[in-house]
Amino acid sequence: MTSSSRYSQHLSEQAQHPSSTQQAQHSSQSSNSETDAESSGLELYTRDDLAALLHRLTKPLLPLYSEGKARLRIGHTGASYPADLAEMEGFSRVLWGLVPLLAGGGDSELWETVLDGIRHGTNPVHPEYWGDVNDYDQRLVEMAAFGLALALIPERIWTPLSADEQGNLHRWLNQINHHPCYDCNWLFFNVLVNVGFRRAGLDYDAEQLEKNVQRMDAFYLEDGWYSDGVNGHSDYYVPFAIHYYGLVYARLMEQDDPERSHIFKQRAAKFATEFLAWFAPDGSALPYGRSLSYRFAQSAFWSALAYAGVDVLPAGVLKGLVLRHVRWWLEQPILDGRGILTIGYAYPNLVMAENYNSPGSPYWALKAFLPLALSQDHPFWSEGELPLPDMDIYHVQQPAHLVIVREQNSGHVAAFNSGHKYTNEHTHTSAKYEKFVYSTGFGFSVPRSEWGLGQGAFDSMLALSEHEDNLYRVRRRNVDTQITDNILHAIWKPWHDVEVRTWLIAGLPWHLRIHRIETTRMLDIAEGGYALGQEKQWQAHTKPMGTAVMTAYGSSGIVGLRGYEQAELIWPNANTNLLHPRTVLPTLKATLQHGVHWLIAAVYGNPATGDAIPAEAHLHELLSQSPADMLHVNIADEQIIVTTHTGKEVTIKLND
Numbered sequence: 001m002t003s004s005s006r007y008s009q010h011l012s013e014q015a016q017h018p019s020s021t022q023q024a025q026h027s028s029q030s031s032n033s034e035t036d037a038e039s040s041g042l043e044l045y046t047r048d049d050l051a052a053l054l055h056r057l058t059k060p061l062l063p064l065y066s067e068g069k070a071r072l073r074i075g076h077t078g079a080s081y082p083a084d085l086a087e088m089e090g091f092s093r094v095l096w097g098l099v100p101l102l103a104g105g106g107d108s109e110l111w112e113t114v115l116d117g118i119r120h121g122t123n124p125v126h127p128e129y130w131g132d133v134n135d136y137d138q139r140l141v142e143m144a145a146f147g148l149a150l151a152l153i154p155e156r157i158w159t160p161l162s163a164d165e166q167g168n169l170h171r172w173l174n175q176i177n178h179h180p181c182y183d184c185n186w187l188f189f190n191v192l193v194n195v196g197f198r199r200a201g202l203d204y205d206a207e208q209l210e211k212n213v214q215r216m217d218a219f220y221l222e223d224g225w226y227s228d229g230v231n232g233h234s235d236y237y238v239p240f241a242i243h244y245y246g247l248v249y250a251r252l253m254e255q256d257d258p259e260r261s262h263i264f265k266q267r268a269a270k271f272a273t274e275f276l277a278w279f280a281p282d283g284s285a286l287p288y289g290r291s292l293s294y295r296f297a298q299s300a301f302w303s304a305l306a307y308a309g310v311d312v313l314p315a316g317v318l319k320g321l322v323l324r325h326v327r328w329w330l331e332q333p334i335l336d337g338r339g340i341l342t343i344g345y346a347y348p349n350l351v352m353a354e355n356y357n358s359p360g361s362p363y364w365a366l367k368a369f370l371p372l373a374l375s376q377d378h379p380f381w382s383e384g385e386l387p388l389p390d391m392d393i394y395h396v397q398q399p400a401h402l403v404i405v406r407e408q409n410s411g412h413v414a415a416f417n418s419g420h421k422y423t424n425e426h427t428h429t430s431a432k433y434e435k436f437v438y439s440t441g442f443g444f445s446v447p448r449s450e451w452g453l454g455q456g457a458f459d460s461m462l463a464l465s466e467h468e469d470n471l472y473r474v475r476r477r478n479v480d481t482q483i484t485d486n487i488l489h490a491i492w493k494p495w496h497d498v499e500v501r502t503w504l505i506a507g508l509p510w511h512l513r514i515h516r517i518e519t520t521r522m523l524d525i526a527e528g529g530y531a532l533g534q535e536k537q538w539q540a541h542t543k544p545m546g547t548a549v550m551t552a553y554g555s556s557g558i559v560g561l562r563g564y565e566q567a568e569l570i571w572p573n574a575n576t577n578l579l580h581p582r583t584v585l586p587t588l589k590a591t592l593q594h595g596v597h598w599l600i601a602a603v604y605g606n607p608a609t610g611d612a613i614p615a616e617a618h619l620h621e622l623l624s625q626s627p628a629d630m631l632h633v634n635i636a637d638e639q640i641i642v643t644t645h646t647g648k649e650v651t652i653k654l655n656d
Contacts, residue, residue: 044327047372047381051106053326054097054369058110060339061094068128069113070121074340075359077350081138088130090360091117092142095149097366100373103152111156118146118157119165122172133175136182138356143176144189144245150196151252152373158200170202177205184219184229185237187212188245195252213249213260216242224271225399231422233433234400235289239275239301240367243268247304248370268305269312275301276313276321277395277404280440281388281411283324286404287578288415288438290426292345293357295334296365299325303370306380315379316386322368323385329365341365345443345578352446352578354427394486394506394645403486407508410608413440416506418481418488434475435460436504436513441554441607442530443579445572457576459531459585460603462502462515464494467522467591475500485644495521503652505642509606510627514640514652515563515599519592527588529558530605531572533580540584541619542567547586548619554607556586557622561635563599564588598654600635602627 043049064073071087072094079086091114098108121130133139146169149157158166176193190212197204219226219242221234228237246264254261278286285298302321305312332346341362342348374380395404403416415438423429431446437460438444445457452470456463463472473494481490488504497520505512513527533553540549547567548557560567570585577583588601604622628635632643640652 044323044330045385047104047374047376050323050326050369051101051372053330054101054366054372055108056339057341057366058094058097058108061090062110062113064340065091065113065117066128068120068126069117070126070128070130071117072360077343077359079358079361080355081358085131085138086358086360088121089138089142089358090363091121092145093360093363094366095145096364097369097372099145099149099152100370102156103373104375106372115157115160118169119161122165122168124168130172133179135179137179140176140179140181140189141186143173144192146173147189147192147194147196148248150202151192151199154200170197173197174203174205177208182229183215184232185241185245187215188242188249191249192245195249198256199252213257216246220267221399223397223399224267224269224274225397227399233289233420233424235433236291236294236298237289239271240294240297240364243271244300244304244367247301247308247310251308265308265310268301268308269310271301272305272310272312274395274397274400276388277391277397277406278413278415279321279325279388280413283326283328284440285325286413286415286438286440287345287443289432290354290429291364292578293343293353293362294364294367295329295341295345295362296326296368298368300367300370303368306378307370307373313389314383314386316383317389319371319380319383320385320387322371326368347581349575349578349581351448351575352428396483396485398483401481401483403483403488403506405486405506405508405511407606410441410509410606412508412605412607414438414506414508414511414605416486416488416504416511418483418504419475419478419490419492421478421481423477430474430476434477436462436502437506437511437530437603439530439605439607442532442556442605443577445531445576445578445583445585448573448576453526453528453570453572453587455573457531457572457583457585458526458528458587459572459577459583461528462500462513462599463526463528464498464500464517465524467524469524472526475502484650485646485648487642487644487650497521498523505631505633507631510602510604510625510630512561512628512631512633513599513601513603515597516656517592517597517599518595519597520594522594523592525590525592525599526570527558527560527564527599527601528570529586529603530556531577531580531583531585532556532605533577534582534584538584539619540569541623542569543623545588546623548604548622549584549586550619551584553580555604555619555622556584556606557604557619558586558588559602559604559623559627560588561600561602561628563590563597564601565590600640 072090120126120128176190194204194209226238226242250261250264299322302318306318343353343357401418405414428446445459447456449455456472461474463474465472475492479491486506490502492500499518501516503514534551538551546559566589570587634641642650
């Protein structure tokens, strides 16, 4: 019995988006899909709709190609590599959408432009030659899309070229076999190029191919999880990079390398049941980690799972995951006036960008369009769209250091984070990997600058400053971490002589934070709750040890149960939060003398929206609740006893 038939019948009859009848009606009306999509705005239910959306996203790029067509000049913001390389990156990333479209029998008005760009970009004597690559070069990243094209559509990318042009393309791409890639997901770029060579009948480096495929085993953890390199993070580079490329490999090499293809599919099937928890019913996904400007790529794993034919979830569930997710993104202001994808998350935002985000970088989002390579009669397209399967409220993900909590009524999904022993040098690493909680409803914030609480935007964090210094430190790496059910524990040291032991009692809408701070320095500390989006209307209520605020985007509050001295609202700098340009942040503050201190805070968040802002009396009631009781926590003078979500009893002794 397949997973589709195992899936409960009542889900099939539940809200399919749209119903089978509506889909059939839409399909019959989609002969001019591009026009339909442009006029309807957010209509996205069928294969024709997705193809029309791809046309809509790529058509504005046509006048932005350079004279020789080998570069895509989208904008003028800089990245860590030169502008001409960034323009080559933009050229390449569009292929992640165009190649599946052509592989599925479609066409694009950009394709002849792309072929001219390939002719000139790989020609060493042409002014727009893409250049000889160096070790760890960004161009090695961009070669992967060409490997996919050679594997899927050799008749469209290889056959139209002359013998000299074919030689130039092969020589330029083959440089990847003579220069090292970073020891992480980058190794798959070499794999895809060599698979493309092999599938197109060209000379390839079998030794490099095998070595890099085998190296992926060193990054594998358990339950389908990888880390992005040894001691790397487990973030979106697991689904939209490592698993994505592994599934493409499994589909393309299933006959030639059945054992490895089976392993990649098996691991992806395990991961699918884990990754489901990252998605909310409305299609949004957890904002967490780096490279979030790739937006739609958050759902690319589901696209690759369908493409590789992994039978772990019904096709209708995969279809719903991809299409709801893309529809959610289309409701956000992520395009500029020209229709170009911007750098940012839910709105254009350079503050949160990576050092490697060029104007063309966001087009890696097109990796989600891989189902266009599937035929119209493939189950992904022929079956009705299904909602998310039923899931537990708590989902412990040890390899990722996360506990996912789902609020059944609002659809809010939050990831509580024990933290990591290792760090990296990427932009805003503390904000992207070390906050206490990440949320589909509140996102997270990155610092605008280094001075004070407004510029620091320390939501879902404990920030510490030497007394009256006003320069705050937060968690960057941890001495130790562990997870027991919905209790997360970490030991971290913001200074060599300051030790913080943190316990998180995960839950929604309330969660608890407990800190033991041992310091030889006099410190000012600030405990930030959820950053709440706000524009014109807001309502707040503050008492000495608690503050809560409501806006059209929901409500956020924080209550000090022990050790804090005051509560106040902080107004972070604009453009620090990923979901909303302007936010308000409930915060607890205290000044700590030398010695040992215990702090206990209860944090509330409900992202439910509405037109009217509730009365202040509602906030007063919120601050009068007993979150410790709701979370089965008994706080006494000498100890805290927590009953976990599975019934285990854990004691935290306050005299340690």
